[in-house]
Amino acid sequence: MVEDKRIVIENLTTRYPGTEQPQLRQINAEVHTGQVVGIIGNSHSGKSTLCRVLAGVIPKIVSAEIEGDWHMLGRRVSDGWRAYNAMTGVVLQNPAGQLSGLADTVADEIAFDLINQGMAEGLIQKRVVEVATQMGLIEQLNLRPESLSGGQIQRLAIATAIAANPAVLIMDDPTSEMDPLGRRQFFQWLAQVKETNVFIVTSEIDDLCEVGDVVWVLNEGQMVAQGRPGEVFNHLAADWQIPAPTIQQLAQKMDWHLADGRYPVNDAELKEARYVHN
């Protein structure tokens, strides 16, 4: 049997109980292995709800009316929650709410997910150090989680999400409390992530253009655009109220465009545009 390595969303409509308008309307998309998908849009556009659906929080934990279908790597929530959940790592919008509250140290907090999976002691120790190194938390391993700054708590939340090596990583605004350096380090780390499907809700358009393979634009619950960052940002509609990446704005002012007429949106494309221009 051929393993399904896609993430497919078909005509997905979601509505929370007690609300008149659906939060997501007729969403269709398909993602392939290893892609980083950036989800952007203004407030109440449905970004967090989409993350909740992909993570299985809806309908497994939070109830909502759902029409349509979605499956990740050949699995649906209805096929078995445990297997579906083991496949995903989730970073919630509120990172402090993600902590177990039962860990004395940062190391214990990261180990929590691994203990839950029944991992052997030696492997837990090794993995905790690996993940803490990736998230720049190695010096904080013995500190109490509550003593960390907002940005460090976000990094800890990401560390807990990636500890068990999930095949799909879903992050809802994971850098909102990070300082510029922390944010840069995070996106540098994200650029190195391979063979993991990543869904990231972010307002960091410039960084997203550097690391994202695909961008989804949500507006009032509808997916109004999807495609490679260069394609999406060159065709932004004014009423979506989404700013263009800094590089694109600069290139427009300089009238530097690529061979196909698009304006560059990231470093690599900017270099290419400059070459074309000269």
Added chain:
Amino acid sequence: MMTDQTLISGAPRVKLKWYQVIDPITKLLLILDMTLLSFASTNLLLQAGLILVATLLLLFSKLSSTTFKALGFSLFLIGTMLIIQGLFYSRNQTVLFSVLGVSFYKEGLIYATTLGCRVLVIILTSGFFMVTTSISENAAYLELSGLSYKTVYVLMSVCYILPEMMRNMRKIQQAQKVRGTNPQKTLIQKLKSVLPVLIPLVIKTLDQSMARSISLQLRGFDNPNRTVRTSQRVYRLSRTLHIGLTGLAILLIGWKIWSKINGL
């Protein structure tokens, strides 16, 4: 499989303090026994002895600002109780002393002192438990004792709600102070500032509990493969202390029932 959290953290092994080798259940039984002993008699010497023991336990363990605050508040309440009972206790007969023509009665003062001593015993022993036992230590110990992690988590969450509400309250009050809407100079002002935020405070705390519950399910806390954490902590004389303290509690409850039946 043993999971040595200290090894994970890479923390150096340090010499354990005396209160760290007493397990959480022993400490809880100690609170129970001290409280029962305090309620078993009205002898003020015994009450003083119990307060002394509880104070020594606290002094030789850790002192925290929270304990001092709780103690300060309790002493304020006890002071109020002494005044009210000294003046208005229904069995007041013997005048002990008078201040500005107002008479304080012996019976009321003794009654209030006994009650106050009992409150102090409970506050001091609970304080000892709280400053010497972390929530995670309790959770680990209860899970090791055979409780399911789900049950342990529910129990610990209950312990969490009050501190979480207090944290939220502090944040709200700080925000109010910054905006100049909450001067909090007098007790009345402090009380007034609490009332309007009570409902949002409860809702916010419940919302946080909900978020934590979602997160825990996502993090697989009810996974049947979960490894039971074997703490590296070595508790001493646990079994003996459990049996001894439980026996004492049964004796004290039995004594109380017997004395009630016989009208002692």
